Amino acid sequence: MDFVCAHAGRPVLALTRRDVARALLAVPSGVALVALPDLRREMLAAGRPLTPTFWESAKAILSSIEAGQATVGDVQRWLESTGTEPILMTPSYFVWPEEDERGPVAAEMYARLVAYLEERLAAGEIEPDALVSGDREARRAYEELQEQWLSTPLPDGRVPGFAVSDEQDEELFAAWDEEEAYALSELRHIMAELPKQPEAPLAELEAAAARLRALLALPGYPSNVLRACAGFEDRPLPDDDAELWLAVAAGIAGPISDLSEGGDVLEEFVDLDGELSEEDIALANLCAIQHADWLAGVAALARMGPGVLASPERMARLIAESEDVDVDEHADDDVEATERLFTSVVTLWGYLGIVDEDDVLTPLGWWGLPKALERSWAPPAE
Incomplete structure (x- = not known):
């Protein structure tokens, strides 16, 4: 439990399913499987129990990973079923950059969406147990909630989805310009010789x-x-x-x-x-x-x-x-x-x-x- 709290940067009573899931995925699946029963007992004793459905799903996905059967999509879908993990690709084809490729704007918007989903979860608008069991209506509602947030202006006027896309475009253009400048320099060098x-x-x-x-x-x-x-x-x-x-x-x-x-x-x-x-x-x-x-x-x-x-x-x-x-x-x-x-x-x-x-x-x-x-x-x- 201490590792999970340190990984999430939160005390135990503030931990979410997403926090626990990400911590379990941060270590080898065999280690996570061995630690799972103790973690469940420690969180129960600390007053932060999660539902049996979550723990069963955690055991199932970790076992599948350990057996080499889980796909990247399976793991991503399980992580999204925690109820506060942004969907990697929405139905309207908005795609979040990979975590290690997010610029400052994407990182900010991602964190804002996580915080928003946590608020909606606390308000009872998201049903994680239904998500993890594959309930289509729950999944559709979860997707629509995020689609709406991505297209709704923030108080400062920025529209999250557009802000992230604009940053990605700027990064792409900058990389293109850098590659073009290098190619031009090499061409001039070759011609001069x-x-x-x-x-x-x-x-x-x-x-x-x-x-x-x-x-x-x-x-x-x-x-x-x-x-x-x-x-x-x-x-x-x-x-x-x-x-x-x-x-x-x-x-x-x-x-x-x-x-x-x-x-x-x-x-x-x-x-x-x-x-x-x-x-x-x-x-x-x-x-x-x-x-x-x-x-x-x-x-x-x-x-x-x-x-x-x-x-x-x-x-x-x-x-x-x-x-x-x-x-x-x-x-x-x-x-x-x-x-x-x-x-x-x-x-x-x-x-x-x-x-x-x-x-x-x-x-x-x-x-x-x-x-x-x-x-x-x-x-x-x-």
Whole structure:
């Protein structure tokens, strides 16, 4: 009992089922099973008995853990059945970050929700024995109680669910910016070490830009994807050929916007029996490629120069064998996945003249790819 009180940071008379459950899960299941009878007697003697239903459920879940039969979901569900443990994922798909990944806001909101649930439990609005026995109505009421709290403004105006999501978004964006800055630094370092810097093939650039202007004026794929990648859906094309070409090439490495064509996008994506369009597949593939893969692939092409094969299969192999990025050894299925992603890339590269009809890197691609990648990763101020 002393361990449980210390773990919860509360005296015995203030302990909740959640406190006891979390303390039992904090030690090896065999140790918890052995200690369970003594703990139950000590809490009874101290005037803080819990119901037989709780103790039976504790014995059952600990035995299942010890036997290697309990899943993570089983343990989480049991912990939530204590009546004051927030649901890890609500019916509306709000998901709490893992405990060791919560920022200050998430930690604060989590603690506030625990305190709120303790108040509702004390008021008799939560039935933990019904929860642990699997009563559906009790579970539904428990879920609705938390959904309502997450969407109700606090006295300071913050809405808990939105506050947590906003913090997670900020952390995600910060991590993305950090990864992008590192990739940009590595790219510049690699290019500075090249024995010969690529020069702009002006005639090829002018011809490619002319073809690109004509292509971007057309409806459908690939024009709509290239416009979305460069952010040209709602702004005019630049007059300068190099500016136009680099904007589109950079957009392939980092799409600026999504498709804005007509149609009900939500209806399209909830149609599980339907097939994704060619443009949807292309944009999804572009967005799935990691900074490290772009860096490895483009660095390899920059070193080898024009005339090298840049097919999807070759790009996947160059990335897998790259020494420019620290990645685990690529399994065959990883290489195949990378190849599928770069199928869309190489196809779009062909429209820009980065590769020729045989997927061979052109002088224009050798000059432009590193510049496009740098443009995609550089902060707006640059």
